[in-house]
Amino acid sequence: MVSGKGGVGKSATAAALALASARRGRRTLICEVNADELIPPLLGHAPVGPEVTRLEEHLWSVNLRPAEAMKEYVLMTLKLEALYRAVFENRLVRSFLRFIPSIQELVLLGKATWHVRETDDRGRHVWDTVVLDGPATGHFVSFVSVPQVLMDTVPPGPIRRDAEIMRGLLVDPAITGAVLVALPEELPVTETLELATSLRERVSLPLVGGVLNTWVSERFDAGMFEQLSEWPRLKELARAQHAAAERSRWALDKLQGHLGAPVHKVPRIYSEQFGREQIERMSRALEPLVAGSADHG
Amino acid sequence: MGERVLEEALRTLEVLVCVGPGGVGKTTVSASLALQSAIAGREAMVCTIDPARRLANALGLEEFGNVEMTIPQEVWSGADLSPGAPLHAMMLDMKRSWDDLISRTASEELRERIFANRFYQALSTVLAGSQEYIAMEKLWELRNDRGYPLIVLDTPPTAHALDFLDAPDRLLGFMGNDAARFFLNPAAKAGRFGMKLASLGTGFVLKQLSRVAGGQTLEELGAFLSALSSLNEGFNERARGVKALLRHEKTGFVLVTTPAPERLNEVIHFHDLLVQSDMRPVAIVVNRVHQAPDAELSLQAAALDGTLREHVEATIAEARLLADRDQLGIRRLQQEVKTPLIIVPRLPHDVHDLRGLAATAEHLLTPARG
Numbered sequence: 001m002v003s004g005k006g007g008v009g010k011s012a013t014a015a016a017l018a019l020a021s022a023r024r025g026r027r028t029l030i031c032e033v034n035a036d037e038l039i040p041p042l043l044g045h046a047p048v049g050p051e052v053t054r055l056e057e058h059l060w061s062v063n064l065r066p067a068e069a070m071k072e073y074v075l076m077t078l079k080l081e082a083l084y085r086a087v088f089e090n091r092l093v094r095s096f097l098r099f100i101p102s103i104q105e106l107v108l109l110g111k112a113t114w115h116v117r118e119t120d121d122r123g124r125h126v127w128d129t130v131v132l133d134g135p136a137t138g139h140f141v142s143f144v145s146v147p148q149v150l151m152d153t154v155p156p157g158p159i160r161r162d163a164e165i166m167r168g169l170l171v172d173p174a175i176t177g178a179v180l181v182a183l184p185e186e187l188p189v190t191e192t193l194e195l196a197t198s199l200r201e202r203v204s205l206p207l208v209g210g211v212l213n214t215w216v217s218e219r220f221d222a223g224m225f226e227q228l229s230e231w232p233r234l235k236e237l238a239r240a241q242h243a244a245a246e247r248s249r250w251a252l253d254k255l256q257g258h259l260g261a262p263v264h265k266v267p268r269i270y271s272e273q274f275g276r277e278q279i280e281r282m283s284r285a286l287e288p289l290v291a292g293s294a295d296h297g
Numbered sequence: 298m299g300e301r302v303l304e305e306a307l308r309t310l311e312v313l314v315c316v317g318p319g320g321v322g323k324t325t326v327s328a329s330l331a332l333q334s335a336i337a338g339r340e341a342m343v344c345t346i347d348p349a350r351r352l353a354n355a356l357g358l359e360e361f362g363n364v365e366m367t368i369p370q371e372v373w374s375g376a377d378l379s380p381g382a383p384l385h386a387m388m389l390d391m392k393r394s395w396d397d398l399i400s401r402t403a404s405e406e407l408r409e410r411i412f413a414n415r416f417y418q419a420l421s422t423v424l425a426g427s428q429e430y431i432a433m434e435k436l437w438e439l440r441n442d443r444g445y446p447l448i449v450l451d452t453p454p455t456a457h458a459l460d461f462l463d464a465p466d467r468l469l470g471f472m473g474n475d476a477a478r479f480f481l482n483p484a485a486k487a488g489r490f491g492m493k494l495a496s497l498g499t500g501f502v503l504k505q506l507s508r509v510a511g512g513q514t515l516e517e518l519g520a521f522l523s524a525l526s527s528l529n530e531g532f533n534e535r536a537r538g539v540k541a542l543l544r545h546e547k548t549g550f551v552l553v554t555t556p557a558p559e560r561l562n563e564v565i566h567f568h569d570l571l572v573q574s575d576m577r578p579v580a581i582v583v584n585r586v587h588q589a590p591d592a593e594l595s596l597q598a599a600a601l602d603g604t605l606r607e608h609v610e611a612t613i614a615e616a617r618l619l620a621d622r623d624q625l626g627i628r629r630l631q632q633e634v635k636t637p638l639i640i641v642p643r644l645p646h647d648v649h650d651l652r653g654l655a656a657t658a659e660h661l662l663t664p665a666r667g
Contacts, residue, residue: 006319007555036563136319188320219608227605231597234609237590240645241612270618272625274559 001132001205003140003195004181005188009213009282011038012274013181013266014133016282019043020290022058023283026128030061031112033143034104037063039133044276052115062115066104069111105146106163113166116175137191141198144170144205170205177208179289180259184212184244184251193258200260207261209289212252213282214268218245264289302580302637303551304662307334310549312440312542313449313579316571317553318563322584325648325657326553326641327451328356331384332651333658334447335368338381342439344432345388345451356386356651363390363397365443368651376651385445394431402535433539440542549579552636556583556626568634578636580665583627585643589620627666637665 002014014030018039021028029052030039037047045055050068054060118126135143147167154160170176178199182192192210199205220228220238228235248265255263266285269278306313307330315327324345331343342365356368368384399411411417436450542548550571554564564581571578590613598609630638641660648657 007321007560012559036566038559042559138319219612224605224608227601228609231601233594234597234601237594237612237616238609241615243645270615272618272622274557 001134001144001176002179002181003134003137004211005183005191006136006138008181008183008188009266010136010181011035011133012042012279012282013179013211013213013286014131015039015042015279016266016286017179017290018059018129018131019279019283020286021129021131022056024290025058027126028059028129028131029115029127030055030059031115031130031132032061032063033108033112033132033134034065035063035133042275042279064108064111066108069107070104073107073110105143106150106159109143109146109166110162113169116169137195140195141202144199144203148203170203173206176206178205179209179211180207181211181213182251182255183214184216184248189251189254192255196259196261207259208292209261210255210259210263211266211286211289212248212255212263213266214248215252215265216241216244216248216268218242218249262289262292300637300665301662302665303330303639306549306551306579307337307339307447309547310579311447311547312436312545313447313549313551314436314452314543315449315551315553316452316567318560321553321555321560322648323553324451325654326551326582326584326661327449328386329648329654329657329661330551331386331447331449332654333662334449335380335382335384336378336655336658339446340382340385341447341449342385342387342443342445343449343451344386344435344439353386353388356654363387363393372651376655378651378655387439389432389435391431394435398431398434398535433543434535437535437539437542441538544575549577551579552581553584554581554630555585556623556630558622558626558629561626561629564630565633568636578634580637580639581630581634582639582641582661583630584641586623586627586640587616587619587643589624590616631666639663639665 002010002017004010004013011032015038018028018030032039037049040046040048040055040061043055043059045061047063048055048061049063050065052060052062112130112132115127116130120126134140147163147170150159150163151167154163180192180195182188196207196210199207220242225235225238225242228238252263252265264286266282269281271278313327313330315323315330317323327345328343331341334341356372365385365387368380368386373380395417396412399408399417403411432450432452436448439445439448552564552568552571554560568578568581594613595610598606598613601609627638627640639661640663641657644653644656648654
């Protein structure tokens, strides 16, 4: 499950992780949640919509949307399409369901975790890896808390039972791992650490790694600045680069010190466009993270 | 075009709603606009619902959960600025806002019943989606009760744009009409929600709903909703008020984005959504635009030697790529939307204080690019 503050490259990281996983020969499914479907286009494919669709070797994608997920969820319980139509496409019931906000999160998370459990006719798991491009920091905790909230809110019944199953999957370190993405800037780093604390204390969601995106390496040393003193504008440019590198180093130290999981650097990519080629580069940088989680099964 | 759209908006509008994707500097832009208004002599309130509590730091305020604060004189003088009118700030506390709303609209006895209900507790604290509604609600309240000449509202990221714009409708859709009557009939108030409804001839629908949700769940939910239903008129009136306020002639939207290509679809989509919903985008702020290094720098670099030259040239090339990328994004926006663009260059440091906000404001007030 990938999350991070808005604008840190969360979807790009999810795409890169999925690509790295597929490259290792693992059957990989990308789940986007109620999004404008960013990932297949980033990988150079057409958007896939709400059906699980093959993108390339070992890689599939699906965009989970509340209406479709709700329908599937209900159909699994009610078994009859006609019954579903009569009840859930009833205008009153629809407006009722729209009013209860967490029902949406429940069915989306329910669908995603269902894919984790999905088996073929011989009882084998269909997916080796499911990569969920989760909501951004602010909404991620509420998203993954939904099973717990429902367990505390809803009396025994089908919803409560499903919530318990989901919660069991989410807190199992052999199955689930959160990957938190940050940029080398103060606020994204702070928010990432806050998110890690909330996940640990409120949700017990296991954390497998941090990703420090747009990492900048040091390039200029004191001697070089000395040499540049005749060219103040070049020196200013070099200073800006150096400041970015120092911020990267600061962010890495801070994350390594407090995140409680390994931190992976993804170097900043300089290009006019952002697409397949750039995701491939990110994916190579994230190999160790994917290899690490694959080794755990 | 060269219009000073934001300067005019700050002078004439009464509500500015800043919207856009996460992590583009929306909170900074919101605070800068309110700050600029105060500097120019028009009293302003900036209200943020950002859970990261950033605005507090930028304004030199420690914590301000749901409390209207006035920026103290020492923060202004510390930044070497003098306001022409007061600047106020507020951080929205969801739970407290929901409680206030219930307190305002419910009788004392009912209030206790609602506060004690588990569904209400979940709705007002952890459930995703409810912050959109309560933000709008707070905006409406501030606007009606407090008489600030200008309110600037910072909003959650656009992943929930639709929820956000849709929030009053969603509440009206449920509370407003037959849906509410269906679920909130007098029998339901007696607490025997499922059974009574079944006897009213809606049994089939309800029975199936119970199979999915669990009968007891529906009953508890019924009790919650029936408690809320006596607030129906109050809720309705407010939701209608919020809806009208977003479309009011004195309300404008400021879309905030960075020029990075991967953000633009979202921004264009949101812009279209605003226009379709009869809400007025005043400007698109393109924030953190990289400036291109000029040719003179490359000439100077060519005079260097060895590793130093390599490193300097690599740095110039990187800066140029980022600037080119940003210009590409700006051109795309210019082609696809008619709303004026305000370009704000990337500032060398994160904005943490009033001075930084004032520096941002200067850029915000530059003439728009059509």
